[in-house]
Amino acid sequence: MDNLDFTAPPPKPTFDTRVALKYFKASGSPLDVAAGTTLFAKGDRANALLFQRDRMYFLVEGDVELTVNRAAIGTVCNGDIFGEMTLITRMPRTATARAKTDCRLYTLDKDQLHAALGAAPEFGLLLMSIMITRLRDTIAAVKSSGMLSGEAGAEDAGVFDKKLLNKLVDELDDSTRVPYQATRKIMEEGQAGVMMYVVLEGSVAIAIQGSTVATIGPGGMFGEMALITRGERIASAIAQTDCVLLAISRNVFLDLVCSNPKFAVSLLGAVGNRARQLAAR
The missing domain is CATH 2.60.120.10 (Jelly Rolls)
Known part of the structure; x- marks a missing residue:
């Protein structure tokens, strides 16, 4: 690659x-x-x-x-x-x-x-859009190259440190906390995305065409790309263990980006690191 x-x-x-x-x-x-x-x-x-x-x-x-x-x-x-x-x-x-x-x-x-x-803060959304376009192009190239394998993907480093994660939990009401049992599918590749997720407890596998490309643990996030681009999901997510997630809608997501620059910086870093990881496959 x-x-x-x-x-x-x-x-x-x-x-x-x-x-x-x-x-x-x-x-x-x-x-x-x-x-x-x-x-x-x-x-x-x-x-x-x-x-x-x-x-x-x-x-x-x-x-x-x-x-x-x-x-x-x-x-x-x-x-x-x-x-x-x-x-x-x-x-x-x-x-x-x-x-x-x-x-x-x-x-x-x-x-x-x-x-x-x-x-x-809207500058963060502009940069995220650019980086997600790059990431989608990377995924398309990885798919066409046939370099996706059935091997487990690398574990994603936590996007949010403990302080920022606790702040997110405090700012969002209890209705955003959603439990998932192990093996349950959280989102499906190709479907429209209406939520992004932050892992509070447990771990989640991210898969493209059935191949696991990443594992998300506490402090990690997934599903944000479809919220920003309003496009289809480019990956599926399955609970590896019993999990507790924060489910964040597009409107709440936009409010967080605009009210908390650290949230935007964390998101930018996560998208960039995923692009790097996929390129290394």
Whole structure:
């Protein structure tokens, strides 16, 4: 799966570029680079000792070429966002980005991203939409490659720390707590999604075409992608053990994103990490 890159922009804009530029201008930093400048290289990651920070980019003018092992894999054009996966997941870059022409960009580092989400929570929804588009493309590529297997998937790290999880429980009423017995199906691949779920107790298996790709434990979540895109479920979920889940509707989900930037940051990290895990299969 080395040909799958998560630095590249979606094949076509899935967002209002004028709105995205507004967020980058409000919280980010302008950057002008000459043709031939390397913005980042494959394998790069932040280094506090060298005062190096991960950044994501919005391209205002120019063209940026993306390469892996010197082979071109795509071109970033005006209005595209790129480089966000490394900033959000803290994992090394999966590609090299080099300016093909003189370029004008806006950049966001981690602190600026958090400031942007605090000032305009809807920016989190825009980023989630972009990342979910990438994740759906990844899943489609994994399916077509035949690399899904019957082996158990990796255990998902908890999305919400204990403090944030307890805050969620306190903010939501008791009707959102739903028990599921072991082996019961919670959601079905291909169906419309009306809820996302946070695991409070027990564990849940996530499966694509019958192959388990992840196991979700306490503090983990699933089902959020269909809420954001209003598309079909891309995976099924089955209770591995007796479970207690928080069932969150779209309206409640949107309220949480808008009222709690930490919730949005946690969601972005979860989507990014899932894309990375699937690419490693």
